[in-house]
Amino acid sequence: MDKNYKSGFVSIIGRPNVGKSTLLNHLIGQKIAITSSKPQTTRVNMKGIITDEEKGQIVFVDTPGLHKPHHLLGEQLIKKSISSLSDIEIVLFIVDGTEEVGGGDRYIIENVISKLNKPIFLLINKLDRVPKKEKSRFIQQYTDLFEFTKVFQISAKHGENIDQVIAGIFEVLPYGPLYYDPETITDTLTRDIVGEMIREQLFRLLGDEIPHASAVLIESYKDNPTRNLTSIKANIYVERDSQKGIVIGKGASKIKEIGENARKEIEAMIENKVFLELQVKVMKDWRDNKRNLKRLGYIVD
Numbered sequence: 469m470d471k472n473y474k475s476g477f478v479s480i481i482g483r484p485n486v487g488k489s490t491l492l493n494h495l496i497g498q499k500i501a502i503t504s505s506k507p508q509t510t511r512v513n514m515k516g517i518i519t520d521e522e523k524g525q526i527v528f529v530d531t532p533g534l535h536k537p538h539h540l541l542g543e544q545l546i547k548k549s550i551s552s553l554s555d556i557e558i559v560l561f562i563v564d565g566t567e568e569v570g571g572g573d574r575y576i577i578e579n580v581i582s583k584l585n586k587p588i589f590l591l592i593n594k595l596d597r598v599p600k601k602e603k604s605r606f607i608q609q610y611t612d613l614f615e616f617t618k619v620f621q622i623s624a625k626h627g628e629n630i631d632q633v634i635a636g637i638f639e640v641l642p643y644g645p646l647y648y649d650p651e652t653i654t655d656t657l658t659r660d661i662v663g664e665m666i667r668e669q670l671f672r673l674l675g676d677e678i679p680h681a682s683a684v685l686i687e688s689y690k691d692n693p694t695r696n697l698t699s700i701k702a703n704i705y706v707e708r709d710s711q712k713g714i715v716i717g718k719g720a721s722k723i724k725e726i727g728e729n730a731r732k733e734i735e736a737m738i739e740n741k742v743f744l745e746l747q748v749k750v751m752k753d754w755r756d757n758k759r760n761l762k763r764l765g766y767i768v769d
């Protein structure tokens with residue numbers, strides 16, 4: 469290891485739907501975290517790692533959006549986000565630059581960020597959609613509330629000013645070891661990302677309520693190298709019978725569409741042909757049941 473290497477963990481936090489997972493994917497140049505136009509998409513802390521041969525290594529941690537929880541699930545997600553903030557070097561606090569500062573962001577600044585005593589970078593996202601005349605006014609609103617270490621206006625979706633954020637991180641990071649092999653981009657298992665990709669289609673293809681009441685578990689994942697085929701069986705869990713009917717759709721049309729879209733995403737990621745079998749099951753009120761949350765992997769002992 470080069471003694472001039474810098475390294476460390478960097479958490480990405482913010483309200484739901486501000487673009488945290490989109491940013492993570494852009495940072496590592498590959499899609500590993502799922503995204504959607506609906507809030508509360510992310511349910512896991514997912515690491516994305518970049519290694520610069522000369523400068524060092526940054527381990528980013530994408531987190532669930534901070535919100536007021538209405539279920540045990542939400543409480544657990546917020547715990548996860550907050551737990552990502554110990555043992556890290558820098559926080560990237562992302563906000564939606566198309567809106568004025570709101571109660572949610574104020575709450576996070578007052579109750580989370582200002583208690584951390586770590587370098588906090590403010591990333592004002594969705595720059596591509598901010599009217600020119602509003603840009604400086606919105607920045608002012610945030611910088612009036614807190615003294616951020618650095619402030620960037622970015623577009624996570626279009627990759628604007630992301631290189632500057634990375635350069636800013638390397639300025640602040642301490643010298644340190646490589647935590648992961650230089651080729652590693654995440655420590656999340658492929659099969660877990662596959663489960664997320666199925667869940668992403670639920671967020672994209674179903675209304676507002678059902679995606680939040682859904683979970684996915686991979687039942688089996690088998691590579692068949694002689695046939696260049698990966699066979700995957702997954703269960704989609706919903707909370708009620710009526711939701712099951714909607715996920716399946718008329719003549720199974722919805723579940724077919726979900727399966728086809730997810731299969732294409734998975735094939736692109738693993739670079740192999742995929743046979744995907746989906747089943748929809750009811751797990752009653754799983755979002756408020758500790759045992760079920762454990763079973764689904766949302767509570768880890």
Ligand SMILES: Nc1nc2c(ncn2[C@@H]2O[C@H](COP(=O)(O)OP(=O)(O)OP(=O)(O)O)[C@@H](O)[C@H]2O)c(=O)[nH]1
Nearest residue numbers: 484485486487488489490504508509510533624625
């Ligand atoms: N126009 C525009 N849209 C963006 C940008 N970044 C993200 N989005 C969109 O914002 C929505 C939310 O993005 P996500 O990355 O899922 O947001 P998130 O913060 O991870 O959300 P949660 O996981 O729910 O907390 C998606 O529809 C993205 O395409 C951006 O720079 N510009």
Ligand SMILES: [Mg+2]
Nearest residue numbers: 488489509510
């Ligand atoms: Mg997310």
